Amino acid sequence: MDISNAIVVGGGIGGLAVATVLARQGVAVTVLEQAPHIAEVGAGLQISPNGLAVLRALALDGALRGRGAVRGQAVVLRDYVAGETVARLDLMRLARDQQYYFVHRADLIEVLVAAAKRANVSFELNAQAATLRPGALPVVQMSDGSTRRAEVVVAADGIHSMARPVLNGADTAAFTGQVAWRALVPNTSNHPDEAHVTMGPGRHLVSYPVRGGNLINLVAVEERADWAAEGWNHRDDPQKLRAAFAEFGAEAKEMLSAVENVTLWGLHRHPVAATWQRDGVVMLGDAAHPTLPFLAQGANMALEDAWVLADHLARLPRDAALAQYQRTREARVRRVIAAAQSNATRYHLRPGPVRTAAHLGLRLASKLGPGRMIGAFNWLYGHDVTRRP
Structure with missing residues (x-):
């Protein structure tokens, strides 16, 4: 050293x-x-196998599971009208040592703080x-x-x-023309241990369970011309979120109706x-x-x-x-x-031939080649920085 x-x-x-x-x-x-x-404000995040490899090398993956991290079974792309499945990325097809988790950000921070203190890191x-x-x-x-x-x-x-x-x-940095809302709602709908990406025209909603499945983390993204400030902690009116996603039905509508507190931030490209x-x-x-x-x-x-x-x-x-x-x-x-x-x-395609063809292709790939579909992410999830070449 x-x-x-x-x-x-x-x-x-x-x-x-x-x-x-x-x-x-x-x-x-x-x-x-x-x-x-x-500390961290209430929000969820996804720890994919490449990130988990670092936590495992630090011997912190067990502590994270002990705080209610939910093992992800799949990423499911859904249509916004009735919640119909368009494609399913089966995370259980990952290699045996590769796992995917949905976690509450505050829980990961607490695990890392405890590890840092045990290693005698000083804090100001x-x-x-x-x-x-x-x-x-x-x-x-x-x-x-x-x-x-x-x-x-x-x-x-x-x-x-x-x-x-x-x-x-x-x-x-430049405003992307997209804004995102974050919220946590109770898991009264028995949301499966999956990340759902509900895709609509010019917008999409991501949902997945955290805290042992007791809460659902929501991230809702909308394209719009009005500029919005960066930063996660700008409070917004839940009714504005519901209005932006008024055409979303099925489980998406149910989850959005349960939102009581929400933050909004503008997405900027740096x-x-x-x-x-x-x-x-x-x-x-x-x-x-x-x-x-x-x-x-x-x-x-x-x-x-x-x-x-x-x-x-x-x-x-x-x-x-x-x-x-x-x-x-x-x-x-x-x-x-x-x-x-x-x-x-891909998530924001408008109704028409392009969206129809894209969704048809996803459906076919999901049904006919599920192994190939998850294999397309080997470059991302299979990358382990803790193993030297």
Whole structure:
């Protein structure tokens, strides 16, 4: 190990994971978190086999299951009118060591915080980082005027990362013309252990169970011209959500009718950063490569980043490790981002010949070649960063 200490800015999934791996390798790690405590608002996420591989390598998969993670049986594409199945991606056809889980984000955060503390990671809460300076000993400038220094500073602080303009200049994010609502509702409909993607004209609804199947996580995406701010915590009126999805029937209508609290955020497309690292400062997760939520890979990419970054730092001198980390990760995250964008187009087809033909093709592929259908995701789910070539 070429370094003895590190600072991680941001106490989210990627930040906590990289802090834990580095600390287990003997690095003295401090996490700077701007909030008064590390917690997450109620929301679900999907941990696919590639992300689970990192949690398993950290011996945290059992703890996550113990907190009510639901093993996913399938991803089902459904039509919006009557909920008719268009296609089914059978997750039980994955390789024996590959599992897929639906989890509550707060539960994963709690598991990662506990692991970080066991590894002797230090935490500074209410710690607002303002900017940083790369160098032989990078400096984090705090909003109160104080400074922090470490041999490596990992910016795991999300899409508005303070490191991004330092390393790349001003961002060029653009509103995608899509907004998304998030909500949790009681599972009174006996939602199966599946992710349902209910597809309608210009919009779609994703639902899956979390917390041992007691709750259903909802993500509803609509195309619209009106700009909306980024960020998950903008409260909205549930009636606006129901109005936008008024044509959705069957189980989708039932779930939407149960929404009492909902948040809305605008989806913005940020380019993959050209430069992820320089002179001891490095970005991971959304700070380096934000992705739209149409492939459920944001958390999984952050977990992969965390492992690869820590692994390179364990084996190479600092600057060589950081440069190799970007080279190792960039092509993969670009492929994931492109695949996510393609899904958005497929989910929102308008009635007409194109939609009819597309859905017919999905139905045939699902019925006639279910093994081939899940096999098309081997490049994504079968990728295990914890196994060196």
